[in-house]
Amino acid sequence: MIQFDQVSFQYKPNTPYVLNDINLTVSEGEWVSILGQNGSGKSTAAKLINGLLRPIEGRVLIDDTEITDETVYQVRRHVGMVFQNPENQFVGTTVLDDVAFGLENIGVPREEMIDRIDESLKQVGMLDYKNHEPTRLSGGQKQRVAIASVLAMKPKIIVFDEATSMLDPVGKKEIIETMQYLHKHYKLTVIMITHDLNEAAYSDHVITLHKGRVWLQGTPRNLFQYGEKLKEVGLEPTLVTKVYQSLKRESFHIKEEPIHFKELVDELWTLYLKT
Amino acid sequence: MNQSLIIGQYVPGESVVHKIDPRLKLIIIFIFVIAVFMANNIWSYVSLYFFVFASVALSRIPVAYIFKGLKPVWWIIIITFMFHLFINSGGNVIVSFLGINVYEQGVFQGASIATRFFLLIILATLLTLSTTPIAVTDAVEALLKPLKKVRFPVHEIALMMSISLRFIPTFMQEMDKISKAQAARGLDYTKGKLKDRFKALLPLLIPLLISSFKRAEDLALAMEARGYQGEEGRTKLRQLSFSKIDYIVIISLIVFLVSFYMIRV
16 A cells, blocks of 8 residues: 655755655555654655655655656545644635635536535534634644545545644544544545654554654554653653553553553453452 | 634625626726716716615615725825815806815816715725625636736636635734734834834744745645646636626616716716
8 A cells, every 4th residue: 555665865965864764564444653753754754655755765655656756646636644733734715615625636526526525524523614714713623624625535545744733632632533433434544643652552553763764663552562662762651651561560460561541441440350 | 803804894695796796796896997987077977976876775785884994095085175176276266265266177176086086995895895805816817817828827826815815814813922922022012213113023024924934835735735736627616607696787787888878978
């Protein structure tokens, strides 16, 4: 589905490589988080996926098609992108116009456009706000419109480039729930760029980048096992991990490391029964 | 305040004037500008007044809104009227006081110039009150379309207009935030000499400028990610089409113009 083949990237010649010889594969329908601190190259990796940037060396393939000048517009139809700043990616004067923008770009006939707009707004629960101007929406709502704009184009992959980092906790929750819903019901491949391990816990796979190289590739559980060591690559272990680690130090026996809050709670209330 | 800016001065409504195609509205205003300068006797002016007031009445927009639009130009209208009243010295003297003579021609000239101003501004105000800015943008794009043949970037200009409209409230908010942040650092741009006040504006404008570049960059990236590649192969959601009302308006307009032409000498 998505394949990085020995990809290296630098923004200007004679500057350090932002990405260094990256090899990655993401299969269809997967939810993958790309983690890393600022400057780890994670946002650069996101922009390589839909051809906003081109690798200096190596190839990026989407469905076995290499991204080149000829294929880039075709690839963008399949790879939608939601960015960090809710305000700066809202192109239209109203919700309706904003969702229409992408469809207009790819030349969807007007009749079909109207249906697709309603459908995608319904999927993110924003249909009632169709004629609202961006100023009347919260950050979370604007991000949901951004998701609808991408969905209307019927992509196979959605890349969320730190899409929740500028939102308040309520907005964050809205977006994560929308992502989960879409992933589950429409089998979309989700790529989530983040530095928040709580968000990464929802994904099937995590790829951790550090200084432009892959530091770890595996499941969230694999990653969370590193505990305090995660701080070396600029990541903050989640509360669940911290509690688990402290319990372990006090020699309480928990069979498997919990990664979600609910798992930890379940472990805790059954702990007494076991001992 | 931010809210009102994006929809401009638009007063939502269901009247005939609201429903006229924005392209037709722009054409009517264009024709009216010519007509106003062709009027040359009292009756032709009366018919223009009739035309404007009938439009206002049909729009069902409260007169108070329309007068609000006139507010900044009232004094220009009055000064031009006065100017002609005292300067022009054609025809017979009507009144004479304090050694100043007011002539027949002066009154007519002053009144007609003031009328031109007055009517044009009312009609323009009516356009902005009864049409959303985005509809005006669409109309401009549609009307300028023939210029595409001479490589005039019609689509790009329309896109620029609509993006500007969309970002006006954003920048208002931003300006508000910056001015509060700078006030917290002790900046005061309301006191002192004019020169000092201008200087104090710089710490507001520079951060705004920088952030607008950042926004422009983000927006360009977001547009590109959504497959924007210029006008080619693009379809449009908003489409303008003439309805029955528009045809009725066109016929009435022709009737009016013919009678207007016959009235003038």
